[in-house]
Amino acid sequence: MSKTNPKPTRVVGKPYRKVDAAAKVMGLTKFADDLVRPRMLYCKILRSPVPHALIKKIETSQAEKLAGVVAVLTGQLLPIAYGILPVSEDEHALCIDKVRFVGDPVAAVAALDEDTAFEAMNAIEVEYEPLPSFSSIPESLSGPKSKGPAGNGDESESWRIHTYGESGNIHKVVALEFGDVEAGFREADRVREDVFFYEGSTHLPMEQHAALAEVDGDGKLCLWSSTQTPHYVHRALAKVLEMPGSRIRVIATPNGGGFGGKSDPFQHEMIVAKLALMTGRPVKVTLTREEVFYAHRGRHPVLMWVKTGVKKDGAITAMHFRTFLDGGAYGSYGVASTYYTGALQTVTYPIANYKFEGVRVFTNKPPCGPKRGHGTPQPRFALEVQLDKIAAELGIDPVTIRRDHLIQPNSLTANYLRVGSTGLAACIDKVVEASGFKKKFGKLPYGQGVGLACGSYLSGAGLPIYWNNMPHTGVQLRLDRQGGVCVMCGSIDIGQGSDSILAYIVAEVLGIDPFDIRVLTADTDLTPVDLGSYSSRVTLMSGNAALQAAERARDLLVQAFTEKYGVPVSRVAFADGRVFDVEKPEAGISFAQAVQLAETKFGTIGTVGSYTPPVSHGKYKGAGVGPSPAYSYTAAVAEVQVDPQTGIVRVDRIWIAHDVGKSINPALVMGQVEGSVYMGLGEALMEEMSYRGNRNTVHKFPSLLEYKSPTTLEMCDVKTFLIEDPDPQGPFGAKEVGQGPLLPVPPVIANAVYDAVGVRIDEIPITPDKVLAALRSKGEEHSPQEAGVTLGTREPHRYGPHTIPSFDWPDPVRVRTPWEGGDGKELLREAVHAKE
Amino acid sequence: MAKKLKRKTQKVHIAFTLNGEPCEVAFAPHKTLLEVLREDLNLTGTKHGCELGECGTCAVLVDRKPVLSCLVLGLTVEGREVTTVEGMQLADGSLHPLQTAFADLGAAQCGYCTPGFLLTAKELLEKNSKPTRDDIKEALSGNLCRCTGYIKIYEAVELAAARMRGEAAEVPEEVVLGLK
Numbered sequence A: 001m002s003k004t005n006p007k008p009t010r011v012v013g014k015p016y017r018k019v020d021a022a023a024k025v026m027g028l029t030k031f032a033d034d035l036v037r038p039r040m041l042y043c044k045i046l047r048s049p050v051p052h053a054l055i056k057k058i059e060t061s062q063a064e065k066l067a068g069v070v071a072v073l074t075g076q077l078l079p080i081a082y083g084i085l086p087v088s089e090d091e092h093a094l095c096i097d098k099v100r101f102v103g104d105p106v107a108a109v110a111a112l113d114e115d116t117a118f119e120a121m122n123a124i125e126v127e128y129e130p131l132p133s134f135s136s137i138p139e140s141l142s143g144p145k146s147k148g149p150a151g152n153g154d155e156s157e158s159w160r161i162h163t164y165g166e167s168g169n170i171h172k173v174v175a176l177e178f179g180d181v182e183a184g185f186r187e188a189d190r191v192r193e194d195v196f197f198y199e200g201s202t203h204l205p206m207e208q209h210a211a212l213a214e215v216d217g218d219g220k221l222c223l224w225s226s227t228q229t230p231h232y233v234h235r236a237l238a239k240v241l242e243m244p245g246s247r248i249r250v251i252a253t254p255n256g257g258g259f260g261g262k263s264d265p266f267q268h269e270m271i272v273a274k275l276a277l278m279t280g281r282p283v284k285v286t287l288t289r290e291e292v293f294y295a296h297r298g299r300h301p302v303l304m305w306v307k308t309g310v311k312k313d314g315a316i317t318a319m320h321f322r323t324f325l326d327g328g329a330y331g332s333y334g335v336a337s338t339y340y341t342g343a344l345q346t347v348t349y350p351i352a353n354y355k356f357e358g359v360r361v362f363t364n365k366p367p368c369g370p371k372r373g374h375g376t377p378q379p380r381f382a383l384e385v386q387l388d389k390i391a392a393e394l395g396i397d398p399v400t401i402r403r404d405h406l407i408q409p410n411s412l413t414a415n416y417l418r419v420g421s422t423g424l425a426a427c428i429d430k431v432v433e434a435s436g437f438k439k440k441f442g443k444l445p446y447g448q449g450v451g452l453a454c455g456s457y458l459s460g461a462g463l464p465i466y467w468n469n470m471p472h473t474g475v476q477l478r479l480d481r482q483g484g485v486c487v488m489c490g491s492i493d494i495g496q497g498s499d500s501i502l503a504y505i506v507a508e509v510l511g512i513d514p515f516d517i518r519v520l521t522a523d524t525d526l527t528p529v530d531l532g533s534y535s536s537r538v539t540l541m542s543g544n545a546a547l548q549a550a551e552r553a554r555d556l557l558v559q560a561f562t563e564k565y566g567v568p569v570s571r572v573a574f575a576d577g578r579v580f581d582v583e584k585p586e587a588g589i590s591f592a593q594a595v596q597l598a599e600t601k602f603g604t605i606g607t608v609g610s611y612t613p614p615v616s617h618g619k620y621k622g623a624g625v626g627p628s629p630a631y632s633y634t635a636a637v638a639e640v641q642v643d644p645q646t647g648i649v650r651v652d653r654i655w656i657a658h659d660v661g662k663s664i665n666p667a668l669v670m671g672q673v674e675g676s677v678y679m680g681l682g683e684a685l686m687e688e689m690s691y692r693g694n695r696n697t698v699h700k701f702p703s704l705l706e707y708k709s710p711t712t713l714e715m716c717d718v719k720t721f722l723i724e725d726p727d728p729q730g731p732f733g734a735k736e737v738g739q740g741p742l743l744p745v746p747p748v749i750a751n752a753v754y755d756a757v758g759v760r761i762d763e764i765p766i767t768p769d770k771v772l773a774a775l776r777s778k779g780e781e782h783s784p785q786e787a788g789v790t791l792g793t794r795e796p797h798r799y800g801p802h803t804i805p806s807f808d809w810p811d812p813v814r815v816r817t818p819w820e821g822g823d824g825k826e827l828l829r830e831a832v833h834a835k836e
Numbered sequence B: 001m002a003k004k005l006k007r008k009t010q011k012v013h014i015a016f017t018l019n020g021e022p023c024e025v026a027f028a029p030h031k032t033l034l035e036v037l038r039e040d041l042n043l044t045g046t047k048h049g050c051e052l053g054e055c056g057t058c059a060v061l062v063d064r065k066p067v068l069s070c071l072v073l074g075l076t077v078e079g080r081e082v083t084t085v086e087g088m089q090l091a092d093g094s095l096h097p098l099q100t101a102f103a104d105l106g107a108a109q110c111g112y113c114t115p116g117f118l119l120t121a122k123e124l125l126e127k128n129s130k131p132t133r134d135d136i137k138e139a140l141s142g143n144l145c146r147c148t149g150y151i152k153i154y155e156a157v158e159l160a161a162a163r164m165r166g167e168a169a170e171v172p173e174e175v176v177l178g179l180k
């Protein structure tokens, strides 16, 4: 497969309209809640008002008696557990014997209209026996200690939110060491420790989740849903409903925003499917905005401790990174999230020795999961802010400390991630120059400041979520004798333009207009599997599959054409809807005629393409999280104003340069960059999931008004630079853009705030109260977690956490780094001891 | 045995002008304009993000002024003029300049907030044919968009405004290709 195309392109790289743009501006796009079926019933879900309790009794008879109620459903009828990760299948469609957070679904009704459904939902009575609740990392770490399933007579056993996991309310512990960090610290000229906190936030897609299920005459089930992962929903439905997957069809409707929040199989999807099977009628559910806050799966709150050793020039000799994740009430993607808080530290600046320890706890709050950047914005914030502090201590400027120590292209990191192309140097140069950073840094009047930060992200995860060796995506292409081309792929457009990317790539290869192509996606009956719109995988993976399918189709047409006209293969060209000999362009035939020739020769023309990522280099336990075919790179400069009277931070402008490898469509790439800056700005300044009441387990403000997100009045100006350092793994060299550009935004704002008023806000979001508290603080002794290390001097003005909870970390999985002659495998215990 | 549905309310019947055409519709009197449009008139182009007046997603024009359709009763539009996104196209069926600009610049990512933005911007341009960037921000400050960061939306409104003033405005290169 030729992945990089040296020839000038006609479609790729051009700012075409999206293939669904017209429908979207005309209001024609059908989102899940826009669908209506004859005889459709409306579903409402009763949710728990208590954070942690045993369900003693569910009384549904009053609800059932109400006129207009067709069915009432409780968890007994759906006893099979499911969950996105095979290692944490801990969810039920409806809670059976226990509720775990305020908002946990308990019962559901289907009625002739929404009002009746609502009334019936309220007529259901549930008797709860409250259990102690857990709402924070320290509480869950020091909670019940026992291990194993309930029933050993220990009363505190039922205090465990789940009976699986490490122990008590500890879900997952990870410990990895690459090289020898202690030796690395000894080699360092300076060692610094810092503690950071990054509050949780939610995706807040404008479209509330919705799903509609229908059963046809043969008993086959069809579910339309606003989901980013139709394939995983398909699998979960088959499991929970105990139906063969071949009798279930999942159609993902265009998502009205996802950002990771629609990547789990959800309760409401299982519920309407079951209700449709029970009633034989279509059943629709649309979550209220309040329920969307409970569905959550958003950014994990993460407490971080990071100890870094550097040489005088800023080269990192060792880094020891600890993360504590507040996972909420269920597993979701949490095991992966935990690994991700330690995986990508190594891909921007070389780290000679690296140790990562992470722990995720369960709490009685809505479950956390993957939000744009999945587990990496939190450590990236810590890393980039600490690097700034180190630069200041060493007397190096923030540009030099980064620019002088960049990961090399085509290299392996300490944790065996393979970096291909990297345009980070160009990104830094661009934003530093355009912003006038060097003239401004440290030189602007008090209250104004600039900062710099970088980041890097995956272009798709190297491994699928459930273990298998099959391709991660597939494309089928059908060419018809009228010249029609239909591209079919399981991928789902969540607004990022993935449908258009398929059309552009096929159009490029076949020399036709992308708007002449029919794109059919995200329908498990009609389209080959694609794993979903998550981990920034679609352009690279489905793009490669589309490229392969299109090249195979072109080859068929070329064969037929050369046979008929005797033109050598190397001279056949496809452009402007025609196929011709490059030496006699005027004498060609139309694309439709070329298809006819091919159909005459070969029969019906259909081709397939698929994509499987390269095998990753890491072979140790835990190596599955982090590898990617290619990494994107970003650098950003922010200019801010901080009002010392009010503590209000105003971001005037962000200059951002993103190495996307190659823009398949630069206008769409810019849109992803700008959207990422926006979402990063919201997290940096205002967005937070906070809780009150009932021991801090009730969401403080499950509404769009009270959960503050940036409006037009808070959004900053954005200057976007696209850097193209093509990666041989990407279609036409393309890498990701949907998530990476968010990563530098929170730290760049924190760094700029420091430049403006000289205070360090080591906690996200940077709200006015924190800035004021830092400004007013008298200065404090930097309190090291461990004695006997070289530390920065006094940190005069700071807001942020001081310590981390003590925790008994297990022995790490030890791996020799590539430069120690490692092979990517973990060392056996004996070898570890021999080494010591 | 079939349970008898108690009809709690009688439907009301109103007449109004919808997207330039006469329209009559009957619905339960407590229904919001949003519900009447979506459920009783099948105009699903009008979206909702909260149904509490917090996001602007459901904005439509009533007598040419933006109104949050989730906050007003359907009954209140009796005899008035309502415009939804379905009524934005020009008489010849071509896209309104705002629609064209939104489509060309990628101002509609997921497109869910788009109808609300389009209608709010339409009213802005009717009042002010040459809005500044700040005018646009002010006018659109009640509409939330989670995808775009608003930048492409501002640029699309500016481009549409220029074209509606009769200027032969092209799509600026840096807006779709990035800065050099």
Ligand code: FES
Pocket: B047, B048, B049, B050, B051, B052, B053, B054, B055, B056, B057, B058, B059, B068, B069, B070, B071
């Ligand atoms: S749905 Fe009307 S303002 Fe949100």
Ligand code: FES
Pocket: A206, A256, A257, A495, B107, B108, B109, B110, B111, B112, B113, B114, B144, B145, B146, B147, B148
């Ligand atoms: S385009 Fe998705 S919310 Fe605005």
